[in-house]
Amino acid sequence: MPRRKTAKVELSRGRLLDAAAHIFRERGYVGTTMRAIAQDAGIEAGSIYYHYKSKDELIGAVLDFGIVELLSSVTSALSQLPADATPRLRIETAISAHVSAILDNGDYMLAMRRVFGQVPAATWRRHMRLRESYGEVWSKLLSSARRAGVVRTDADLTLARLFLLGGLNWTVEWYKPKGRPIRTVTRAFSTLILDGLLVPRARQARKPKK
Amino acid sequence: MPRRKTAKVELSRGRLLDAAAHIFRERGYVGTTMRAIAQDAGIEAGSIYYHYKSKDELIGAVLDFGIVELLSSVTSALSQLPADATPRLRIETAISAHVSAILDNGDYMLAMRRVFGQVPAATWRRHMRLRESYGEVWSKLLSSARRAGVVRTDADLTLARLFLLGGLNWTVEWYKPKGRPIRTVTRAFSTLILDGLLVPRARQARKPKK
DNA sequence: GTCTATATTCAGATAGAC
DNA sequence: GTCTATCTGAATATAGAC
Known part of the structure; x- marks a missing residue:
């Protein structure tokens, strides 16, 4: 249940934004109709059009709100x-958040x-700047862990970040509240990315064939 | 450049399917118009409508073709x-493929x-059966590695598979041919998932705080 | 097999009453 | 702030000529 301000106007805008996110999620950008959003919002x-000038402005608000939520959750x-938290604890905390x-x-x-790829290019580009500032949080997290000397020296931190966030974000597609508790999932992900899947002694033969 | 059969009719169907994939990719299901696909295919x-009875049948063909390509590439x-290939080599090979x-x-x-989530439910459910058979390939790969004794005993293989495939699939969103060679990327991913990001001696303090 | 033409439906956005 | 009514453009799918 995501909810922000509680002022009068904001409350109405919030319901609208939630409805918009819900319908955009189900139908994509072009497939979403203003009528469907309105119905969902009651x-x-x-x-x-009293609240947002266009469908375009509405999707922009949904996009930006999503990233701002992520950014503030993790940085907080x-x-x-x-x-004096260890780099390991900092990464585990960020994964969990x-x-x-x-x-x-x-x-x-x-x-x-x-x-992705359906929003008008101008709106998307504006949003991508916000998105990059969130990527920066992770870049700094990983590079400070490297400076602390706990990261494998041959690791490519850009690739590590992309791989990690890809794996984490996929969760939203498959996670069901009735399944494993979130803590179980985040702990497993932390161990996987930090320690790997294999037992240490099984680490031979680095080079794949093909 | 994906291309299958070379028979006369198949060639035409293939160009159509590629065009459809291209437009569906850019605009989503509802946002894609038959006119746009037609134009792209020339x-x-x-x-x-001579080739496919409806837009729905067309997206079904695109979806199924994509999974079949993945399945046949990896199993091949x-x-x-x-x-006698080691479990490690088998996993690295699958990641690369x-x-x-x-x-x-x-x-x-x-x-x-x-x-995702825009296609009519019936079409999607039919497609999901194909998709699950691909997931099975990975499940077997990981569980046979566990039987060989090379996997951490506390690892949840379902979560490992979801995390790994999420990280791998994200590649398609960010990869640019001008950047790192594919081999560099797949090697980095293999090391990350199998060995982890941290140096072995840095593995203390497992429990995150929040 | 591919075309042109068309029927039917429905979208985003605006205007002005309440 | 929210409503109803409406303008205008564009979509899927079909029919039938070539």
């Missing part, structure tokens, strides 16, 4: 850590995935 | 391995991602 289609979790945030805001995250 | 909209790469296949068939893979 108003009529024409009324949306990190800032609550003691100053990231996964929790994407599951808490599933409609927004799934809306982003669905509308 | 024919007129009405002509599509695995079958070329010597019978999977990533190569998704990059070779980018339009099909991205079309799948975009239309």
